[in-house]
Amino acid sequence: MSKRILLVITSLNGGGAEMAVLRMLKAFNAVPDTSAHLISLSQKNDYQDVDPEMVTMLPIANSKSLDSFFKRGKVIQLLQQEVARLEQEQGAFDVIFSHLEVTNVIVAAANFHCPVFYVHHNSIQQELLCAKERGPFKYFKMKQRLKALKNKDVICVSKGSASEFTLPWLPVKSCQVIYNPFDAEEIIAGSQEGGNPYPDRPYLLHVGRFGRAKRHDRLFEAFAQLTGPEVLVLLTKQSSKLTKLIKRYGLEDRVIVAGFQANPYRFMKHARCVVLSSDYEGLGNVMVESLLIGTPFIANDYPHGAKEVLGHWRPEWLAETGSADDLARKLAQLLQQPPQAFQWPDAELFSHVHSANAYLALINKAT
Known part of the structure; x- marks a missing residue:
């Protein structure tokens, strides 16, 4: 049976997670009876050869603070509308993979009908420590973003990262390790x-x-x-x-x-x-x-x-x-x-x- 897969990420800024998502998009589309599409929540893009048939970029210029009080509702609505359009034109998605903390907040709030997995690319402890060094507001903001993973199905890109999902304030439904793809x-x-x-x-x-x-x-x-x-x-x-x-x-x-x-x-x-x-x-x-x-x-x-x-x-x-x-x-x-x-x-x-x-x-x- 053919599978329809959706990947969602904050932007296509030139980072490791962004490159991993682009590689996974390509790998999925190379599998028979499997089609994958990528939605970037913003127009930020450092890659010039992105295929518009496989990638949609929401009409938001800046990727900064997409989950803020002032932007969040608009981003959620735009994402829901784009997913509905793609499903109407090409068929329903069987699964969604959400990448990075801000994206996780948006996707979790969008309440999609199909199974959703949240791919965690970093260290919880180190992210919180880094945020704490920048002040109490940054720490609180990062902790709130991480709480989007509560009771969710999580995929970690390393065993070390997965080992951190034992925190009492962040119980998850499931947690497994799949390494990033490299061709x-x-x-x-x-x-x-x-x-x-x-x-x-x-x-x-x-x-x-x-x-x-x-x-x-x-x-x-x-x-x-x-x-x-x-x-x-x-x-x-x-x-x-x-x-x-x-x-x-x-x-x-x-x-x-x-x-x-x-x-x-x-x-x-x-x-x-x-x-x-x-x-x-x-x-x-x-x-x-x-x-x-x-x-x-x-x-x-x-x-x-x-x-x-x-x-x-x-x-x-x-x-x-x-x-x-x-x-x-x-x-x-x-x-x-x-x-x-x-x-x-x-x-x-x-x-x-x-x-x-x-x-x-x-x-x-x-x-």
Whole structure:
């Protein structure tokens, strides 16, 4: 029996969750007798090759505060109207997958008729801790968003993230783990397009938006301790705050801000090393992509994802959480003794086919 699947996300901003959703959309539509559609709650989009036949973007320009008192009702109504239109034209959806906290609030309030699963991409504890550091209002707002998952069917992108769903104020109906999908052939092909972006300068690479959780301050503190010829390339959008932070560490001549890249893989392929300095990630998509390409990385041993990706294979690639000094030491060691060509033994667990099959098994059980 054919299946109709709807994915919903806040925006198509250039982040890991957004890329994972686009990959899942493609993976679903490659399965016989299965069709999937994606709705973005806003017009925010960093990807130029999105297929309008598969993706609808609601007529809301900015993705900020979509669940606020002033916007929430309008967003819910627009989403309900778009789902009704799609179902009238193409048939009823069998299942809906909601991605990210703001989307979860909107989808939960929309009261759709079919089964809904809420995909959690982050760490509850770390999200709340980060919000608390920004003040009581931010903490309260994040906690209220997370409460949209109460008594819901939840999918987590790592075992570590799933282990947090034991909080007494956040009981869920069910919780299971399905890793984000990665198409190794597509990623490797992308890494071979365009050649080395900096052929005359050896470089380290960091991929990720400029935000508190990514800890660019720790990244710069660690990189400033290195004395080799490498520069640090950031695949993130330029901003005045980022420029000030680079200047604070005296790295104006050693850091290149290359902006968001729809194809980061050629940058990964030619980097001496990929580095992740985050306090937390739901999984760590950049690590998986780097391993598939064959580029080593150094990452903070943050609570969720890092050990699941590496297992016991390369523990020396994980730095002590919160320590810029250990991050610098691990980077220096890797640069002095770069690994030989390697093949990651757990690649199949993170393949798009594996993820799609896990989702489809879940759909068949639910419908």
